[in-house]
Amino acid sequence: MTRHPHLWSDIRDGIRDVAAPGIAAIPIGLLFGAVAAGKGLSAAEVTLMSALVFAGGAQFAAIEIWSTPVPVAALAFSTLLINLRHVLMSASLARKVAFGRGARLLGFAVMADENWALAERRALRAPVSFAYWGGMGLVFWLNWVFWSALGAVIGAAMGPPERFGADFAFTALFIGLIATFVTGRGTLLVIAASGITAALVHRFIGAPWHVAAGAIAGIAAAYLAAPREDAP
Amino acid sequence: MSLDGATLAAILAMALITYATRTAGLALAGRLALAGRAKAAFEAIPPAVLTAVIAPTALATGWPETLAAAITALAATRLPLLATIALGVAAVVGLRAVMA
Incomplete structure (x- = not known):
């Protein structure tokens, strides 16, 4: 033992x-x-x-x-x-x-x-x-x-x-949590892309699709904003 | 005390998915080598998801909510989490009273 x-x-x-x-x-x-x-x-x-x-x-x-x-x-x-x-x-x-x-x-x-x-x-x-x-x-x-x-x-x-x-x-809790993930302008771009997309989808398509749509928009923004890695 | 069938199904689905995310990393440990754009995309998941969830309330409900969200965001850069929440709630109560 x-x-x-x-x-x-x-x-x-x-x-x-x-x-x-x-x-x-x-x-x-x-x-x-x-x-x-x-x-x-x-x-x-x-x-x-x-x-x-x-x-x-x-x-x-x-x-x-x-x-x-x-x-x-x-x-x-x-x-x-x-x-x-x-x-x-x-x-x-x-x-x-x-x-x-x-x-x-x-x-x-x-x-x-x-x-x-x-x-x-x-x-x-x-x-x-x-x-x-x-x-x-x-x-x-x-x-x-x-x-x-x-x-x-x-x-x-x-x-x-x-x-x-x-x-x-x-x-307010979520805004506080989001703030802990902000590391620079890249994060602010993610937040803007996600927030605007989610608000528009919520308005014109409806819940709960705004969650997936906003998340994908924010993730795509991060992917596109990151520098393209050079092929090894 | 009551339990609804569809509610129970939703809770169990949420629980199973959450447990899967908590243990998936055990299998991945040592094998996960994200770099470049893939890493940036993965790191963006928490803020992107959290923002998407609250965007309708923060941006498209009314001026009191939008202004209170802006005040909360400013507070979040300076205050601890609990104080940020307290200030945000106080702001929305005050703004709703003034702008109603």
Whole structure:
């Protein structure tokens, strides 16, 4: 049997590191639950989505395009587009974790932007153990599920979210997240191409096609703006 | 407590796709060598997708929302995420009250 001399200190480190993002996720979770409840999802459905999907950006986007009848294919496609970044994130982190295949298949189920970034930072000075990653991930996951469930329960009692501007909070959250990806004029071009295309498609074709159309326009802009590599 | 069939199907589809993206990188690790235009295109995915999602609200709902989005974008360059969200929400509430 493998011995883990740093088991408890690694778990403690993980929980300590994830405390700040966990606190930041409280109002976002409450808001998600409230906005989802406002779109007609039950508290059970909100809790199930947060527990199984556990991806704030994709969940807010899903609620934005949620309608009746439920557009399952559009929701799945939107989720795929928004979470494609996970492929790069997990590819990068997989090279830095000190645990095996089975533990990876379990542990990477709770990878989010925040705990991924913390693990990448820790990997600069120490191997990322399953105790560190798992403790951090479990706390962050429970936190998200709890606060979004509570938001669904008390959100229904609060009435329409427009009264508090809560319907705009996730737009503001996304603007804040987009800002973290801005690295130069290239990113601004991507944002302009995506935003203008999405707004036009939403106006003249309708939801949810604006998500795919805007995303493709932004990605195409980045591809075309990047310097053409010379043949080797 | 109620669960709708189509809602459940959507949640399960979202969950399976998200899990697939989280574990796909495990197989790719060490094999992914993006360069040049392909790398630029891949790196553009998060901002392109996030922008597309909020563009109708930010650009084509009304002046209060568009102005509040601009204020939020300015705040995002200077303030932490939570403060940015708080300012954006306060801006839209104030602008809706003034411009209604």
